[in-house]
Amino acid sequence: MHAYRSHTCGDLRKEQAGENVRLSGWVNRVRDHGGVLFIDLRDHYGVTQIVVDPDSPAFSVAERVRSEWVICVDGKVRLRPAGTENNDLPTGLIEVFATGIEVLSEAKELPLPVFGDTEYPEDTRLRYRFLDLRRDRIHRNIMKRGAIIDSLRKRMKEQGFFEFQTPILTASSPEGARDFLVPSRIHPGKFYALPQAPQQFKQLIMMSGFDRYFQIAPCFRDEDARADRSPGEFYQLDIEMSFVTQDDVFAAVEPVLRGVFAEFGDGKPVTAKFPRIAYREAIRKYGTDKPDLRNPLIMQSVTEHFAGSGFKVFANMIAGDPEVEVWAVPAPKGGSRAFCDRMNAWAQQQGQPGLGYIFWREGEEGGAGPIAKNIGLERTEALRAQLGLAVGDAAFFVAGRPEKFRRFAGEARTRVGSELGLIADDRFEFCWIVDFPMFEWNEEEKRVDFSHNPFSMPQGGLEALNGKDPLDILAYQYDIVCNGIELSSGAIRNHRPDIMRRAFEIAGYSEDVLLSKFGGMYRAFQYGAPPHGGIAPGVDRIVMLLCGEHNLREVVLFPMNQQAEDLLMGAPSEVMPKQLRELHIRLDLPKS
Numbered sequence: 001m002h003a004y005r006s007h008t009c010g011d012l013r014k015e016q017a018g019e020n021v022r023l024s025g026w027v028n029r030v031r032d033h034g035g036v037l038f039i040d041l042r043d044h045y046g047v048t049q050i051v052v053d054p055d056s057p058a059f060s061v062a063e064r065v066r067s068e069w070v071i072c073v074d075g076k077v078r079l080r081p082a083g084t085e086n087n088d089l090p091t092g093l094i095e096v097f098a099t100g101i102e103v104l105s106e107a108k109e110l111p112l113p114v115f116g117d118t119e120y121p122e123d124t125r126l127r128y129r130f131l132d133l134r135r136d137r138i139h140r141n142i143m144k145r146g147a148i149i150d151s152l153r154k155r156m157k158e159q160g161f162f163e164f165q166t167p168i169l170t171a172s173s174p175e176g177a178r179d180f181l182v183p184s185r186i187h188p189g190k191f192y193a194l195p196q197a198p199q200q201f202k203q204l205i206m207m208s209g210f211d212r213y214f215q216i217a218p219c220f221r222d223e224d225a226r227a228d229r230s231p232g233e234f235y236q237l238d239i240e241m242s243f244v245t246q247d248d249v250f251a252a253v254e255p256v257l258r259g260v261f262a263e264f265g266d267g268k269p270v271t272a273k274f275p276r277i278a279y280r281e282a283i284r285k286y287g288t289d290k291p292d293l294r295n296p297l298i299m300q301s302v303t304e305h306f307a308g309s310g311f312k313v314f315a316n317m318i319a320g321d322p323e324v325e326v327w328a329v330p331a332p333k334g335g336s337r338a339f340c341d342r343m344n345a346w347a348q349q350q351g352q353p354g355l356g357y358i359f360w361r362e363g364e365e366g367g368a369g370p371i372a373k374n375i376g377l378e379r380t381e382a383l384r385a386q387l388g389l390a391v392g393d394a395a396f397f398v399a400g401r402p403e404k405f406r407r408f409a410g411e412a413r414t415r416v417g418s419e420l421g422l423i424a425d426d427r428f429e430f431c432w433i434v435d436f437p438m439f440e441w442n443e444e445e446k447r448v449d450f451s452h453n454p455f456s457m458p459q460g461g462l463e464a465l466n467g468k469d470p471l472d473i474l475a476y477q478y479d480i481v482c483n484g485i486e487l488s489s490g491a492i493r494n495h496r497p498d499i500m501r502r503a504f505e506i507a508g509y510s511e512d513v514l515l516s517k518f519g520g521m522y523r524a525f526q527y528g529a530p531p532h533g534g535i536a537p538g539v540d541r542i543v544m545l546l547c548g549e550h551n552l553r554e555v556v557l558f559p560m561n562q563q564a565e566d567l568l569m570g571a572p573s574e575v576m577p578k579q580l581r582e583l584h585i586r587l588d589l590p591k592s
Contacts, residue, residue, distance in 0.1 A: 002022065004022070009042055012094050014093045019077050023073045024070070024072045025042050025048075026042050027041065027042075027066065027067055027071060044139075046091055049086075061103065068114060068134075080093060111128050112128055112132065117136075145539075151260050152237055152260060152542075167201065170194075170201075173517055179194065180194040180222050189584065198238050202215075202240040202534060207525070213238075217238040219236055230559055234540050237256075257482075261428050268427050270427070274431055287410020288410040294483060299327050299330075300328050302387075305386075307319070311356075318399075326397055334393060336359065339419070339420075343355050343412070343416065359395075360394070398412065428545070431480075432480060433481060436477040437451045438450070440471070453477055454504065456477045456493065457476045459476060461496075462498060465506060475491065477491045478491065495530065496529070543555040
């Protein structure tokens with residue numbers, strides 16, 4: 001028999017009754033039932049119940065074992081007595097009567113429980129991540145992650161994509177976040193950078209004549225952590241295609257994502273066809289370019305109903321600035337003063353002066369609340385009709401320049417939907433956000449700048465760059481969003497040097513900047529570049545959604561904490577003076 005096991009702890013079934021077996025694993029827990037000991041033995045594959053009675057030669061050892069000890073058990077498989085079966089376990093119809101137990105490894109008192117799913121402080125969980133990973137939920141998440149990646153890879157290959165690996169040590173380039181720099185020992189004073197994304201390499205692959213590329217790519221960015229963004233590193237399904245339009249990219253990506261979410265989404269419906277929403281439309285309807293379409297609420301502009309009205313707060317703002325608008329957030333079934341006051345208090349907690357409202361109730365002509373009293377019955381009824389509301393409903397209002405309040409308006413929409421139970425949690429709602437502006441006004445520097453991705457193809461090409469107001473030019477840029485989480489940005493690339501030079505010129509950058517920062521790719525464009533485009537959905541975020549988690553930490557093996565520290569391995573750490581000398585580096589640390 002094998003030194004440690006003839007079967008795993010998830011193998012045994014009633015058909016093995018009577019067989020002599022050997023199992024190894026961790027002690028999940030020990031129960032004493034009137035002198036008979038029951039040990040739940042756990043390994044990667046499952047749990048098997050071990051029975052040890054006082055007559056067994058293994059009893060003296062079994063009395064000593066504690067949770068998380070690693071033991072090897074010899075014994076005979078037998079059917080559980082009638083009435084003691086556990087149908088929740090695959091091994092629940094059998095147990096192993098122990099004839100021998102060997103302790104392979106003892107465990108000290110645990111700093112956090114492994115059995116169950118008790119919440120523990122983040123620092124404790126990350127410092128003892130190897131224990132945290134033994135917990136059933138986290139263990140299942142990590143295994144599901146691997147299966148999801150396998151499925152993504154399989155589906156990409158079925159679509160005719162080829163997998164390539166791009167360099168990890170590369171040149172620093174400004175791609176929107178800080179680089180992680182790696183000093184070169186043999187080139188003193190020079191640094192490699194870890195790639196923020198394989199963006200330039202995958203475009204160069206297209207210029208090299210390869211047609212459909214993908215990679216489960218590691219990316220490195222020195223940026224702050226969020227619940228949906230890991231500090232330091234993350235993985236993405238990196239994709240690039242030659243001779244394609246925006247529609248071709250969508251047609252290739254949608255079946256992959258739809259298929260994976262259908263396969264691993266525990267039966268939740270997935271959007272049949274991903275709707276396309278223009279960026280400016282998304283902002284006006286949802287207050288964000290990452291809309292959660294499970295929330296049915298759609299905001300509307302209701303400025304005309306307040307212009308010249310008796311509600312002077314809004315009326316004076318509209319009269320004093322032609323850019324001012326009033327937006328309404330409808331609240332079906334939210335027509336009570338208690339709910340409206342609660343939303344108003346929430347707005348004040350967000351640093352706002354308040355949240356104006358009207359609500360409609362039975363037996364009262366027109367609406368209720370201060371705004372309704374000030375604007376009068378006719379305007380109140382016109383508002384109600386435009387928003388499609390009825391008795392028992394409410395509406396909330398924000399006013400000002402949309403670029404100043406749109407984020408808060410979007411948060412109010414989310415809050416109303418959540419408070420009123422309108423968000424359908426049992427589905428995956430995808431959408432494409434398209435038609436991003438190519439340029440935006442940089443108020444701080446008083447100039448036109450790129451708004452999204454400088455290497456995107458402007459809609460209308462060179463003609464648009466030469467003949468249109470830069471702020472009116474749209475780009476072939478797009479985001480894929482699921483349940484309010486942005487999975488990725490992508491674009492049809494600007495593959496022509498003349499268009500690229502002009503786009504950078506509009507944003508105030510000379511050709512010298514192109515050559516110094518993106519010289520390799522810019523030069524490659526001059527030797528016959530195919531039209532190409534791509535996208536890179538975040539693997540960590542996909543897994544987070546499919547595991548029903550709200551924090552990436554729950555689906556990453558060894559995550560960092562919010563301060564970008566690896567508490568388990570002690571990174572970042574100081575290094576020896578000898579290592580710094582070899583790299584020709586002298587520290588100039590800030591004075592504490």
